[in-house]
Amino acid sequence: MNSCGIAAGAKETYEAIKRELEERGGLDVKLKIVGCVGMCYREPLVDIITEDEIITYGHVDPKKVPRIIEEHVINGRPVEEWIVKRDWWENGERKTWDVDGYFTKQKKIVLENSGYIDPENIDEYIAVGGYEALKKALNMKPEEIIEIITKSGLRGGRGGGAGFPTGLKWKFTREAPGDEKYVICNADEGDPGGAFMDRNVLEGDPHRVIEGGMIIGAYAIGATKGFIYVRAEYPLAIRRLKIALQQARDRGFLGENILGSGFSFDIEIKEGGAGGAFVCGEETALIASIEGKRGMPRPRPPYPAQKGLWGKPTNINNVETWANVPWIIRHGWEAYASLGTEKSRGTKVFALSGKIKHGGNVEVPMGITLREILYEIGGGTKTGKRIKAVQLGGPSGGCIPEELFDTPVDYESVNATGAIMGSGGMVVMDEDTCMVDVAKFFLDFTVKESCGKCTFCRLGTKRMWEILDKFTRGGEATEEDLEKLERLAYQVKAGSLCGLGQTAPNPVLTTLRYFREEYIEHINGRCPAKVCKPLIRYVIDPPEKCTGCTACAIFCPAKAISGEKLKPHFIDQEACIKCGTCYEVCRFNAIEILTGRDE
Numbered sequence: 001m002n003s004c005g006i007a008a009g010a011k012e013t014y015e016a017i018k019r020e021l022e023e024r025g026g027l028d029v030k031l032k033i034v035g036c037v038g039m040c041y042r043e044p045l046v047d048i049i050t051e052d053e054i055i056t057y058g059h060v061d062p063k064k065v066p067r068i069i070e071e072h073v074i075n076g077r078p079v080e081e082w083i084v085k086r087d088w089w090e091n092g093e094r095k096t097w098d099v100d101g102y103f104t105k106q107k108k109i110v111l112e113n114s115g116y117i118d119p120e121n122i123d124e125y126i127a128v129g130g131y132e133a134l135k136k137a138l139n140m141k142p143e144e145i146i147e148i149i150t151k152s153g154l155r156g157g158r159g160g161g162a163g164f165p166t167g168l169k170w171k172f173t174r175e176a177p178g179d180e181k182y183v184i185c186n187a188d189e190g191d192p193g194g195a196f197m198d199r200n201v202l203e204g205d206p207h208r209v210i211e212g213g214m215i216i217g218a219y220a221i222g223a224t225k226g227f228i229y230v231r232a233e234y235p236l237a238i239r240r241l242k243i244a245l246q247q248a249r250d251r252g253f254l255g256e257n258i259l260g261s262g263f264s265f266d267i268e269i270k271e272g273g274a275g276g277a278f279v280c281g282e283e284t285a286l287i288a289s290i291e292g293k294r295g296m297p298r299p300r301p302p303y304p305a306q307k308g309l310w311g312k313p314t315n316i317n318n319v320e321t322w323a324n325v326p327w328i329i330r331h332g333w334e335a336y337a338s339l340g341t342e343k344s345r346g347t348k349v350f351a352l353s354g355k356i357k358h359g360g361n362v363e364v365p366m367g368i369t370l371r372e373i374l375y376e377i378g379g380g381t382k383t384g385k386r387i388k389a390v391q392l393g394g395p396s397g398g399c400i401p402e403e404l405f406d407t408p409v410d411y412e413s414v415n416a417t418g419a420i421m422g423s424g425g426m427v428v429m430d431e432d433t434c435m436v437d438v439a440k441f442f443l444d445f446t447v448k449e450s451c452g453k454c455t456f457c458r459l460g461t462k463r464m465w466e467i468l469d470k471f472t473r474g475g476e477a478t479e480e481d482l483e484k485l486e487r488l489a490y491q492v493k494a495g496s497l498c499g500l501g502q503t504a505p506n507p508v509l510t511t512l513r514y515f516r517e518e519y520i521e522h523i524n525g526r527c528p529a530k531v532c533k534p535l536i537r538y539v540i541d542p543p544e545k546c547t548g549c550t551a552c553a554i555f556c557p558a559k560a561i562s563g564e565k566l567k568p569h570f571i572d573q574e575a576c577i578k579c580g581t582c583y584e585v586c587r588f589n590a591i592e593i594l595t596g597r598d599e
Helices: 003-008 010-024 062-074 122-127 132-138 142-152 166-175 197-204 206-221 235-250 283-290 319-331 333-337 370-377 411-416 435-449 455-473 479-495 499-503 506-514 516-523 551-555 581-585
Strands: 046-049 053-057 083-090 093-098 182-187 225-230 266-271 314-318 347-354 360-365 387-392 398-401 425-430 536-540 591-595
Touching (some): 003 010, 003 197, 046 062, 053 062, 122 206, 142 166, 142 333, 166 206, 166 314, 182 206, 182 283, 197 235, 197 319, 197 347, 206 225, 225 283, 360 370, 370 387, 370 425, 387 435, 398 435, 435 455, 435 506, 455 499, 455 516, 479 506, 506 516
Parallel strands (some): 182 314, 225 266
Antiparallel strands (some): 053 083, 083 093, 387 398, 387 425, 536 591
16 A cells, blocks of 8 residues: 555555455454555555465456455465465575565565565554664664674765765764754655655654664764654655654654663654755755755865754655665674675665566665566566667656676776766666667756756756757758767766756756767667657658558548558558557558658
8 A cells, every 4th residue: 555556556455455354244354554565566465375385466456356355265275376486484594485486586675575564554554563673772882883884885866866985975974073962764765767765764654764764863963863864755655754753752753762771863854846846856955955945066175074954953864875884784794794785785776667678666685687687577568569778867867778787786886987886776678768868868857856046057967958959850850960069068067066967958968978870870760669759750661561440540640641441541641640650550560650851
């Protein structure tokens, strides 16, 4: 019952199960909600939990409910053809099998509870070890906690993708002079195209962020007040956070004299603007927003660790970073450091979206290759065509081509491609994707999201977008425009104040680096992917393929198709708006998309 499941129909499925159980009566069955286990592409999911195992059914609509209740719940015979996942326990450790191999190469730390516990019930979080890390931490010296986090190798995952060491960040804040300090959770997730890792955690396991990062982190740093900055477009996450915060206060995990330790700390939720503000993902802009000011970045230094919220030392980490902390405290820094690579320890959560077959949230050990994630976990494309590229890191990231898919996923290797790890969004593109159009799409987003404070970002990104627009209009761009676009991209990158402007050119620079020939084709009036409307036209060719069924003419919104029934039809190029409807509805492959002036 996370947002992804609800959007797929989980609420209706839940109500159908509830009705079925009530109508049958007398069944010793407990019905509960859980968060997302990551298989968004199989939603709605329903688990049947017994003492020995969890059996998960996929794509469960209300029509499937009676059979599942009758055969599995009452008679103990699982409906094999609908099963997508099984969980069982060996020596106290949960094992998972699934029909797609989706979980085979995953390692769950941040997402270990998501999809298994009721996010609105603190007792279920406690039952799986929740708040044990806090109890352990409160019996340690703050410096010991910081040393554990430092030795674990945990690194921050947003802000430009550099992966700054979390323990070092905590150390700077603790050592900064000041009688009042703050911690902030940056949950301002807003990448276009599908970054939904933060939402998944906040909706599916909110206590993990509250305990892990924030209370333990505040104790280590010496903070007495915390803020969770979450975008207003996440109403379910906000609601569950509010429930979790109140439950934590009621149990003595938040507030005055936490668990009798003498340490006092509380958390407040700050909702980002209803329209969203991507620039508030930058920490100094986020701080300004919490203070009630317009979300605009300021020069650094001083860094927030020295002078942050209301001029006080402040530590900011994102949702994923905070959520790692309880696991590290419980299992020890050695266990976390044993995962991943020498410089990039632990795991990373990614959101797979776009034309990927298995879209959803995955958590994998650092060092796994892009190819393993995209093909062995993601299943390749849902179109059956080859993956052409993956956009990693959102509008601040870059497009990585298929020939680099053996790149290990770690901060240094990803940065070397020209992309960044960023928040972890992976947008998959197939052969039918125009890379010039992709660069224009992401740049259009950053143009609109720029706060306008610095000239390079405010004007430079706009000029870049205008040049890209010339390429997609066909026949207007020149080799000189190509050189100007590249030169301007480096200038914007070097001259912008904050991470938004500094990384905004990345989609352009990576597409120029790996797909330059597509820009040349656009100069010559061709869009190889047949996406840019001014460069394509829909024709009925050869005419003998057209049976005159009239489907294309009926569905054409521009009434651009004419012809007699049972005879070949004709598309008026002047009237055609190139929406592609005729191409989609034609059952005889009579519609062809041509590109270029000479075809």
